[in-house]
Amino acid sequence: MSKSLLCPCEDVTASEVDHCIDKGYRDIESVKRFTGFGTGMCQGKQCLTAVARHLELRTKNAPEQIVPFTPRPPLFPTELSYWASASFDPAKAPAGGVPLPYPTASPQGALPSMGFTVPALKPKTQVPERAKIVIIGGGIMGLSLAWNLTEQGERDVVVIDKGYLCAGASGRNGGGIRAQWGTPTLISLAQRSIELMKRFARDMGINVWFRQGGYLFLAKSEEVVKRIEKSAALHNKHGVPTQILTPDAAREIVPQLTMKGIKAAAWNPKDAVIFPWPFVWGYAQQVEKRGVKVETFTRVEGFELGGGPGARRVTRVITDRGDIACDTVVLAAGAWSPQIAKLAGVHLPNQPHRHEICSSEPLKPFLGPLVSVLDTGLYFSQSMRGEIVGGMGDHHEPAGMNLGSTERFLTRYAQALTEQIPQLGHLKVLRQWAGPYDVTPDNSPILGRTSELQNLIQMSGFVGHGFMMAPAVAERMAKWMASGESDELFERFTLSRFAEGRMEREDMIIG
Numbered sequence: 001m002s003k004s005l006l007c008p009c010e011d012v013t014a015s016e017v018d019h020c021i022d023k024g025y026r027d028i029e030s031v032k033r034f035t036g037f038g039t040g041m042c043q044g045k046q047c048l049t050a051v052a053r054h055l056e057l058r059t060k061n062a063p064e065q066i067v068p069f070t071p072r073p074p075l076f077p078t079e080l081s082y083w084a085s086a087s088f089d090p091a092k093a094p095a096g097g098v099p100l101p102y103p104t105a106s107p108q109g110a111l112p113s114m115g116f117t118v119p120a121l122k123p124k125t126q127v128p129e130r131a132k133i134v135i136i137g138g139g140i141m142g143l144s145l146a147w148n149l150t151e152q153g154e155r156d157v158v159v160i161d162k163g164y165l166c167a168g169a170s171g172r173n174g175g176g177i178r179a180q181w182g183t184p185t186l187i188s189l190a191q192r193s194i195e196l197m198k199r200f201a202r203d204m205g206i207n208v209w210f211r212q213g214g215y216l217f218l219a220k221s222e223e224v225v226k227r228i229e230k231s232a233a234l235h236n237k238h239g240v241p242t243q244i245l246t247p248d249a250a251r252e253i254v255p256q257l258t259m260k261g262i263k264a265a266a267w268n269p270k271d272a273v274i275f276p277w278p279f280v281w282g283y284a285q286q287v288e289k290r291g292v293k294v295e296t297f298t299r300v301e302g303f304e305l306g307g308g309p310g311a312r313r314v315t316r317v318i319t320d321r322g323d324i325a326c327d328t329v330v331l332a333a334g335a336w337s338p339q340i341a342k343l344a345g346v347h348l349p350n351q352p353h354r355h356e357i358c359s360s361e362p363l364k365p366f367l368g369p370l371v372s373v374l375d376t377g378l379y380f381s382q383s384m385r386g387e388i389v390g391g392m393g394d395h396h397e398p399a400g401m402n403l404g405s406t407e408r409f410l411t412r413y414a415q416a417l418t419e420q421i422p423q424l425g426h427l428k429v430l431r432q433w434a435g436p437y438d439v440t441p442d443n444s445p446i447l448g449r450t451s452e453l454q455n456l457i458q459m460s461g462f463v464g465h466g467f468m469m470a471p472a473v474a475e476r477m478a479k480w481m482a483s484g485e486s487d488e489l490f491e492r493f494t495l496s497r498f499a500e501g502r503m504e505r506e507d508m509i510i511g
């Protein structure tokens with residue numbers, strides 16, 4: 001039994017799936033992430049049925065409770081050179097992209113084309129009737145806040161998520177962590193996060209594949225050269241050892257780079273990459289041990305409000321598994337936050353923007369840093385499993401919650417990547433997906449109290465860098481919430497800044 005292989009590509013045995021079930025991951029998406037089944041060359045085609053059948057037998061769940069599974073394009077492992085030579089001009093392809101010939105997830109994450117419905121994985125028990133603090137969103141923000149609240153002695157906390165853990169941007173990102181930012185606030189938050197991330201494995205007992213290989217930013221235009229020079233001066237002032245390099249000096253760090261069109265580079269050897277999923281699980285497992293309830297597959301559908309004029313507040317959070325009376329609500333639902341805030345009559349200016357990304361077959365380790373061409377929004381790094389994981393921003397991407405995948409992205413990405421490392425043309429793309437950037441008008445987060453509803457705390461708007469900010473922001477937010485003392489972070493980044501015309505602009509954004 002224990003040695004029977006369910007996924008031959010990734011050597012996933014039945015007992016590993018059992019271990020995963022015992023940990024509480026009982027839906028197929030979580031099992032895939034926890035064991036790695038289906039992430040090899042067969043792309044899940046050989047092993048999905050075996051794992052689903054095993055889950056059905058072990059959990060006694062009905063088949064419709066085990067799915068949905070979201071197959072990832074491309075249909076077959078496909079060389080980057082194929083995508084790079086695509087005949088259509090990606091610059092002229094329709095905005096929003098050409099959908100790939102593979103069923104892609106709908107915004108809700110379901111696969112209507114395959115007839116699946118979102119499963120009821122939790123027994124339909126009620127959520128707790130009362131909690132001091134309800135956190136909406138079980139991504140990195142919500143869970144790291146829950147962890148830090150327990151560090152402050154707070155245990156009466158419920159975290160609610162409509163899907164499985166890692167379903168949102170926190171399970172879909174590139175895992176890049178850098179202190180190379182354009183404002184002192186983000187620089188110091190990132191520095192603190194890097195410190196906390198370094199010791200996360202030891203503190204939380206889970207391997208997060210932290211690798212400090214540095215970040216190498218490449219600049220093509222004079223405007224971007226000026227931007228990295230200005231940022232580097234600021235970094236040095238704040239203890240970040242960023243250096244501006246010539247293209248030749250940058251090639252000494254990654255000899256495979258052609259440096260085509262590159263005028264200068266910014267290099268900080270202390271920046272890093274991590275594997276996002278165990279981070280999310282690490283926080284979730286530890287907070288549950290301390291008595292926090294993490295209610296997955298539970299959707300927030302509304303709020304009950306109380307209090308008179310000038311003292312309006314949320315009294316209950318309404319979910320599809322019952323209502324929770326509460327003292328404080330934290331809205332940490334990433335790019336979904338505006339939809340949820342609207343249910344309480346609050347307008348958030350954040351807009352979701354699809355951001356596409358992909359992963360390749362593994363290669364022997366050769367790439368130290370995460371490399372990014374700031375002008376085009378290309379970035380790529382090598383994971384500890386050897387995959388090249390990379391993405392690329394798209395200024396033509398319209399606002400909206402769209403998690404589908406496109407040929408337009410693969411073509412633009414392959415062309416930009418092989419321009420810098422032509423040898424990667426032979427590399428096969430195995431998986432492609434997308435996640436929502438949570439974009440605010442000034443590229444800075446929305447944090448702190450809401451004027452209209454004083455007990456509704458905002459924690460969203462982290463664009464494409466929330467993962468690396470979460471540990472430090474959550475640490476400060478938990479202290480601020482528990483102590484009642486003021487913290488300038490939660491005065492400066494409030495929602496009210498937009499109405500007051502105060503912008504906190506950040507421009508070291510990739511994509």
Ligand SMILES: Cc1cc2nc3c(=O)[nH]c(=O)nc-3n(C[C@H](O)[C@H](O)[C@H](O)COP(=O)(O)OP(=O)(O)OC[C@H]3O[C@@H](n4cnc5c(N)ncnc54)[C@H](O)[C@@H]3O)c2cc1C
Pocket residue numbers: 136137138139140141142160161162163166167168169170171172173174175176177298299300301332333334335336340355356357391434435436437459460462463464465466467468469
């Ligand atoms: C492709 C991509 C690459 C990125 N790369 C990086 C990177 O390299 N480094 C970095 O630091 N950041 C990166 N980011 C950004 C980072 O992933 C996000 O900023 C961060 O994960 C946001 O975390 P969150 O907890 O705010 O949101 P999310 O992780 O999106 O969590 C929000 C949660 O709210 C839940 N939710 C939504 N609606 C409801 C509802 N009605 N009821 C209950 N729950 C609900 C969702 O299911 C979701 O799990 C990237 C993002 C993307 C998309």
